[in-house]
Amino acid sequence: MAPLHPKVESFDVLCVVQAGRLAYEAVIFAATFRAANPGFPGRLVMAEPQPGPLWQAETRVPGDLRAVLERLDAEIVPFESRHFGQSYPYGNKIEALTALPGDRPFVFFDTDTAFTGPLSDVGFDFDRPAASMRREGTWPEIELYGPGYGRIWKSLYDKFGLDFEGTLDLTQPDEYWERYLYFNAGWFFHRDPRAFGQRFLDYALAIRDDAPDELVCQSLDPWLDQVALPLVVHSFGGGRPGPALAGLDGAVSCHYRLLPLLYAREDDRAVAAVETALAPNWIKKAVKDYEPVRKMVYQGKGAVVRAMFDRANLPPREQAIRNKIKQAKLWLR
Structure with a gap:
């Protein structure tokens, strides 16, 4: 069967790998990826956080699993955890973007992903980023006497000088969670990993360290990455994924x-x-x-x-x- 989108440009695929559960998941990731994507023209990059003050335990992949990943042509690239580390391991996916060059498009996947079809069947538009819609209404949790969804989300868009109204799904009722742009961070993509990663980092740190008053009752652990992600995607001109991306969380990839x-x-x-x-x-x-x-x-x-x-x-x-x-x-x- 010929690819549905044969003119999609070459890009890199990125996930995070580190000692423990992620190392085993990375083997599943790489083995299913290679089986589903023979001849993939880009790089399969696995970003590995390095030991340091923000990680108390060993983070580097053990030798036997590293050998398997290298045999599967995965490039294990180190990066430094400067802002999150063990206190917020989901921050890996933000800081890992520094492991990629800024001049090639990328698609990030969570490591607990398996591939069932070729990525050439997915119509990526790297100038219009998007992210996974396979999510539940996990954030925010509305308090009885606190602000609603609209006020909470608008406070974040206002903080970064972004248009809020243009992100709303007007087919959904007011104050229903799906009306507001909210992603699972299981996959996302853009043309420039350095620019995307820096903005993702800037927004996440600003929310963590100086959140709007409307978030005073809201937990950001483990939700910080998924709170910042829609703001970043929107800031680069992206939004909800269209039909061309249906293979993700579908016939091509499974989170x-x-x-x-x-x-x-x-x-x-x-x-x-x-x-x-x-x-x-x-x-x-x-x-x-x-x-x-x-x-x-x-x-x-x-x-x-x-x-x-x-x-x-x-x-x-x-x-x-x-x-x-x-x-x-x-x-x-």
């Missing part, structure tokens, strides 16, 4: 989050992509000691979780899925 959730709710293609990617012995030897992979994939517990759910009729909230898996004592992360 599965955790392996029990992969088996509980994702489609057969995503499960098959992960299991096929982890089948070769040289990969299995490196990842089999990681309990979620060992039990879910190699010992067949994933199939047990899968049988617990009807994917055509899943609970509307992720927490209900998690609770059911926990009750069966199969929740692993």
Whole structure:
């Protein structure tokens, strides 16, 4: 089948890798990416935070997993954590953008992503950034006597001198969370990673350190990146993803989050992509000691979780899925 968008320019793919769970997820990421994207013309870059004052534990990927990632042609590139680190690990995705040059477009994906189709099927417009709409109404949490969605979000747009009204989805009712621009930070893209990353950092730090009064009752941990992201996307002329990007969180990529959730709710293609990617012995030897992979994939517990759910009729909230898996004592992360 010919690519739907054969003229899309070359770009880099970026995720974060570090010792622990992300290193194992990075193997799934790279193995499924290479299987789905043979001959990909860009770089597959995995940004690795370096040990330092903001990380108390070792952050560098162990040698056996590093060897697997390098065999999968992933470039492991170091970066320094200057602002977030262990106190806010989600800040990795902001500071990791410094690991890329400023003259090539990029697409960032969370490391807990599997690929089921070629990225050449996605119509990226790198001059109009967007991000994932696979999210729930997690932020803000409206207090009984506090400001509503409109006042909270408008205070942020006003803080950075951005147009607020143009971001509203007027098909949604006033004071309903989906009316307001809100993304999952599981993927996003732009033409210039340095410019995008610097603005992402500037906005996130300004919100963290000097939030508008309307945010006084709001938690920013772990939501800071997802609060800043729509402001950054909008500031570069972007917005909600259009039909050309439907393959992301669709036929091309799957942000599965955790392996029990992969088996509980994702489609057969995503499960098959992960299991096929982890089948070769040289990969299995490196990842089999990681309990979620060992039990879910190699010992067949994933199939047990899968049988617990009807994917055509899943609970509307992720927490209900998690609770059911926990009750069966199969929740692993």
